[in-house]
Amino acid sequence: MIKQHPTIKSTLIAFAYLAPMLIITLVFNIYPIFKSFAMSFYTKYDFFTDKVSALGWANYKFIFSDPDFYLSVRNTLIFVLGVVPFSVLLSLIIALLLHRVRFLAGLFKTAYFLPFVTSTVAISLVWQWIYNDQYGLLNAFLSHFGVHPIDWLNDPHWAMPALIIMTIWKGLGFNIILFLVGLSNIDKRYDQVAQIDGANAWQRFIHVTLPLLSPMTFLVSVTSVISGFKVFDEIFVLFGGSPGPGKSTLTIVFYLYQKFYSEWKYGIAAASGVVLFLLILVVTIIQFWYSRKHVHYA
């Protein structure tokens, strides 16, 4: 009646169901992965005819001797290190507070999550205006504390912090939702037992809540790191299509975009994409390796 083992007939039926998704995925997700790796070795390539007349390591040699590429890797790492710890910590704190509040929780969630659903382009324009050195809201606010106007978007020292602040603001709600899920999955009895044993609120947080929440903290960190490595839209809009003053916000994806779209150097762009992929892979593996020791699955 119910077939446990696949037969040729059941396979044919299943592939009929899979076909639409399979075709699109093969053409636009799987094939381009291999094609990307291949393209990174194309040293003489005619895009219009898709003809390759020479292969080699030249693209990799180029990017690894290009100071701009090193700069982009460095900036990307600074960006990730600037965003992820603050974002994880802030969203954890807010989620803990939201979890305990009994009134207005829904309204608060709406407010914190709102930036996540808004267009990055539109909201980056708003932040561009907030960061305006002469008339911007932020400098007006800071002037109350005697801070002199900062040229957030044109000063190479402040461009990266400006980008980081905006990114944290935009991604906070998403992380808060994940932490709230993690918190609601924790069995209240653990906390009660610890309370009976005489643990105070801080001890209970450190020894009960935090370890039980660690799988979610891990998930939030991994997704934040991955999306941090891929930052592009925010930079493009915030700095009007440029990689920031003095290339101070030139990231790997921006480098890829420039090589591909502005300079038409497909091989070099593909090589930088491969490096991006490997970087994300290595960092994710390190996070998983670290998690095996420090994440507690209840």
Add this chain to the structure above:
Amino acid sequence: MTKKRISQALLIIILTLGAITMLVPFIWMLSTALKTAPETVKVPPTWIPKHMQWQNFVTAWHAAPFLTYFINSLIVTTVTTIGQLFTTILAAFAFSRLNFYGKNFLFALFLSTMMVPGEMLIIPNFVTLSKFSLINTYGALIIPWLASFFAVFTLRQTFNAIPNELYYAAKLDGSSDWHFLWTMMVPLSKSAITAIGILEVIGSWNSFMWPLIVTNTAKVRTLPVGLNAFTSDAGTQFQLLMAASTFVILPMIIVYLCLQKYIIAGISKSGLKG
């Protein structure tokens, strides 16, 4: 009791301050959008415009082909979402209920592709679409996004939770797989499907890098790309820029406010962005 009340009040104060900080950019955007040009550059800045300039929205709307952009975004988002839901429902059903050769291999293959950053695929996909002369068409904006393994993965989990007994019973009654899928599985998974759909609507509406690369005429531009192009025309007319930003953001805010519970449920279940 009083101690508890004080701590609740303190919590609410802290959370309110946080929420206001989160909302300030939106309020500032609206406030600027309603100001006259001279008022936007007043120091110190004002929060409530002296004379509400509602016509700024009309001026901004006509300053660039925003109607075209809006229609393009609407078409691209609708077709992408419906198409993706269709391919997702069929594929999730196959992975959840059907037996076939290569099932585990395919599943593992798809799962491993999720590790690859989409930015890496832009170049070969651009070349593929150029070959089919699809650059600068709706096709380029829609076709690559008609399938998402992430969505399949999420929906498969929901489908798996539906008891097998229902499936066996339907089979005994002589119901076909196709019939069972659309009359039982899909209605039973309505909230998961809605969540996947809304997340795709938001993602598609706000998408920027891909539409930026595959379009270069106003005719096919979507709203975010059009808005970005508008920035060079608007220059320092901040009231117009903010008015334009407002009508790009507004549709998703409305979607979000109406369907909030599905969005949050969707993220909670999958824990990943699309």
